[in-house]
Amino acid sequence: EGLIEFYDSFKDMFEFFCKNTTIHGTIRLVCSDSNRMKTAFWTLLLLASFGMLYWQFALMFSQYWAYPAVLTMSMHSEPKMFPAITICNLDPYRFELVSEHLVQLDQMAEESVAFLYGINTSASLFHMNEKNIQAKDVSSSGNLSRSSFKLSPNFSLLRMPDPSNKLGKKYSKVGFRLCNATGGNCFYKTYSSGMDAVLEWYRFHYMNIMSQLPVIINISDHEEQIEDMVYSCQYDGEPCRRSDYVHFHHPVFGSCYTFNSKGTDSFWTATKPGIPYGLSLILRAEQRDHIPLLATVAGVKVMIHNHNQTPFLEHEGFDVRPGIATTIGIQQDEVNRLGGNYGKCTTNGNDVNVKLLYNNSYTLQACLHSCFQHIMVRKCGCGYYYYPLPPGAEYCDYNKHPAWGHCFYQLYSRLRNHHLNCFDQCPKPCRESLYKVSAGTAKWPSAKSQDWVRQALRHQNGYNSTSNRLDIAKVTIFYQQLNYKSVNESPLLSVNLLLSSMGSQWSLWFGSSVLSVVEMFELLIDMLVLSLLFCYQRLRSKKT
Numbered sequence: 001e002g003l004i005e006f007y008d009s010f011k012d013m014f015e016f017f018c019k020n021t022t023i024h025g026t027i028r029l030v031c032s033d034s035n036r037m038k039t040a041f042w043t044l045l046l047l048a049s050f051g052m053l054y055w056q057f058a059l060m061f062s063q064y065w066a067y068p069a070v071l072t073m074s075m076h077s078e079p080k081m082f083p084a085i086t087i088c089n090l091d092p093y094r095f096e097l098v099s100e101h102l103v104q105l106d107q108m109a110e111e112s113v114a115f116l117y118g119i120n121t122s123a124s125l126f127h128m129n130e131k132n133i134q135a136k137d138v139s140s141s142g143n144l145s146r147s148s149f150k151l152s153p154n155f156s157l158l159r160m161p162d163p164s165n166k167l168g169k170k171y172s173k174v175g176f177r178l179c180n181a182t183g184g185n186c187f188y189k190t191y192s193s194g195m196d197a198v199l200e201w202y203r204f205h206y207m208n209i210m211s212q213l214p215v216i217i218n219i220s221d222h223e224e225q226i227e228d229m230v231y232s233c234q235y236d237g238e239p240c241r242r243s244d245y246v247h248f249h250h251p252v253f254g255s256c257y258t259f260n261s262k263g264t265d266s267f268w269t270a271t272k273p274g275i276p277y278g279l280s281l282i283l284r285a286e287q288r289d290h291i292p293l294l295a296t297v298a299g300v301k302v303m304i305h306n307h308n309q310t311p312f313l314e315h316e317g318f319d320v321r322p323g324i325a326t327t328i329g330i331q332q333d334e335v336n337r338l339g340g341n342y343g344k345c346t347t348n349g350n351d352v353n354v355k356l357l358y359n360n361s362y363t364l365q366a367c368l369h370s371c372f373q374h375i376m377v378r379k380c381g382c383g384y385y386y387y388p389l390p391p392g393a394e395y396c397d398y399n400k401h402p403a404w405g406h407c408f409y410q411l412y413s414r415l416r417n418h419h420l421n422c423f424d425q426c427p428k429p430c431r432e433s434l435y436k437v438s439a440g441t442a443k444w445p446s447a448k449s450q451d452w453v454r455q456a457l458r459h460q461n462g463y464n465s466t467s468n469r470l471d472i473a474k475v476t477i478f479y480q481q482l483n484y485k486s487v488n489e490s491p492l493l494s495v496n497l498l499l500s501s502m503g504s505q506w507s508l509w510f511g512s513s514v515l516s517v518v519e520m521f522e523l524l525i526d527m528l529v530l531s532l533l534f535c536y537q538r539l540r541s542k543k544t
Contacts, residue, residue: 085304095210097212176197206294233259382400
């Protein structure tokens with residue numbers, strides 16, 4: 001009895017609550033008990049207030065559980081690391097192991113172009129006498145595959161009428177036929193542009209030829225030195241060092257170098273914006289035409305990307321023309337995503353269901369390529385040559401897998417149309433840096449300065465121009481300004497804001513505080529205890 005306040009009835013308890021609570025309006029239920037109209041009015045008013053209050057609460061919780069986010073933008077200015085820069089000479093190697101097959105493919109390409117357009121291209125167009133690159137540590141099994149591989153004549157280029165054309169002219173599409181393993185399901189991979197069709201047809205055969213090479217090729221003894229491509233390299237007025245770049249070979253874009261790939265050397269810290277404090281390169285932009293039909297572009301491929309990131313040159317980057325000085329200003333933006341309930345993103349890729357096939361940091365493109373390669377190996381029985389292989393898999397070869405082209409092009413079409421689940425399995429990074437690029441060009445060297453520029457390059461770098469066409473280019477990449485924009489996601493309705501909004505609504509409809517809520521809980525407890533006591537008294541009276 002010292003802990004619980006007893007009442008003779010529920011009415012006494014309710015009257016005590018109405019007279020002593022801090023909730024506004026409840027006392028009117030007791031003071032107006034002699035006037036039933038006022039009592040009914042205040043009762044309805046209080047019930048309506050309760051209804052409106054909890055309706056507002058329901059709206060707040062539904063909005064909170066939707067987890068909306070708002071973008072906040074802030075500007076920062078501080079010294080930062082220069083991005084990674086990848087350059088490629090657009091001139092892939094012609095490896096000794098597959099050189100005979102590439103010569104046969106060039107001859108097939110000549111015949112196809114002559115059949116389609118009646119153009120008799122000379123053999124000199126394909127530069128078949130170029131020096132080949134011999135792979136080191138090639139096993140005898142590679143030589144066996146070289147002798148047993150044969151180019152397939154089943155994928156000839158054809159000209160087909162275009163039924164969708166309504167211009168009245170004799171337009172047609174060009175493509176080649178692909179069939180499944182049984183030959184019962186076939187389709188034509190066609191292009192409205194004959195040039196695109198020839199390039200894709202050549203690449204298709206090229207991938208089958210290159211699949212004969214070992215997965216890991218050591219070309220360190222035969223690779224071009226960086227001086228053969230980069231005549232001059234300076235950053236912030238200082239010459240570049242040999243430790244500032246890494247070399248790799250791309251099957252389409254040729255010999256490539258990545259500057260500042262790790263982003264850990266203080267030498268590449270950007271302390272000032274402007275052209276004099278950026279990366280300045282003088283590049284050889286002349287094609288040796290090892291494999292000319294892989295691309296129709298002459299120049300240098302340049303890509304600006306984050307550190308420890310695989311450069312996907314087929315999706316990003318830009319081409320630099322020979323005989324041109326190109327200045328590229330970059331502006332960095334940072335994007336920070338919330339993740340969790342507010343959106344799908346990953347911090348480092350460890351929580352992604354796709355096993356990455358690249359050794360660098362997580363990116364969306366790396367995940368999509370890995371996801372597609374896993375599906376390709378599972379569905380087609382072999383891997384796409386341009387992507388790394390999962391353990392135990394092999395690259396596609398139409399001598400071993402005759403229907404892989406049919407399988408690949410259908411899968412890739414589904415990927416582009418978002419019909420594969422790769423986009424669902426591959427979230428965006430929670431934090432990433434984006435680079436906006438603006439470029440300007442000018443003729444370089446000028447007509448009056450080209451003689452002494454070429455003489456200086458010939459004297460210092462062994463430059464030797466064997467043709468009248470322009471074969472050098474200058475590229476300058478710099479920060480336009482060091483202040484960068486940071487775009488951050490933040491919760492639109494946090495827990496603190498939710499509680500504050502609930503308190504505001506409670507004060508609006510009842511003019512009380514959180515202690516009034518405690519008073520209501522106290523009333524409910526008193527009602528429960530009093531109900532139990534009354535039940536106990538009735539049971540005891542029945543027994544007596």
